[in-house]
Amino acid sequence: MLSFTLNGEKTTFDGDPDTPLLWVIRDSKQLTGTKYGCGIAQCGACTVHVNGMSKRACVTPISTCEGSQVTTIESVEGREAKAVQAAWKSLDVPQCGYCQSGQIMSAVALLKQKPSPSDEDIDNAMDGNICRCATYQRIRQAIHDAAKDMEASA
Incomplete structure (x- = not known):
């Protein structure tokens, strides 16, 4: 089970650790503001912040987000x-x-x-x-x- 913070809330994912962050956000967590565009990190539609840095969620395995702060368009602030x-x-x-x-x-x-x-x-x-x-x-x-x-x- 992987633990991370999504839009300020502690959350877990109990699935394949190679699952792209995009699918965890959209399918598991039901946040649809982050879009699927190309699936190969070339278009930027899936950009989120991981620990404050831009990341392409379509190619970021959820396993790399263990303990991280993930922010999507639904929660970006400041x-x-x-x-x-x-x-x-x-x-x-x-x-x-x-x-x-x-x-x-x-x-x-x-x-x-x-x-x-x-x-x-x-x-x-x-x-x-x-x-x-x-x-x-x-x-x-x-x-x-x-x-x-x-x-x-x-």
């Missing part, structure tokens, strides 16, 4: 999350929205590490988060806007 969510709404970033939970989780992790990211920082952090609607310019602008809002409220 000033970075609030700033990103506000900027996303303000700029109307999503079109279809399918990739957005992964985009937001990556953006929040970036701002926690670099509160004033450059375009290059954003490109590097968001690399591998695919948006089929191609809202990349709005995503970049939203991250810059979120950083400015955080700076202004500091």
Whole structure:
């Protein structure tokens, strides 16, 4: 039996330790905000935070999460999350929205590490988060806007 914290609550998983974290989150824990996209860690739709770092849940075996803090889009919080969510709404970033939970989780992790990211920082952090609607310019602008809002409220 594996133990970890999911969205602030201690939880366990009593199944195959090679089960991808994504399926534990979606199927076992019934949290559907984290999406399945490609299954090979190339699209970013399944991005979650494990101990504060972005991880692709589709290729992360649950066994590697023993004792870890796992945060999904349903529970992401803090000033970075609030700033990103506000900027996303303000700029109307999503079109279809399918990739957005992964985009937001990556953006929040970036701002926690670099509160004033450059375009290059954003490109590097968001690399591998695919948006089929191609809202990349709005995503970049939203991250810059979120950083400015955080700076202004500091």
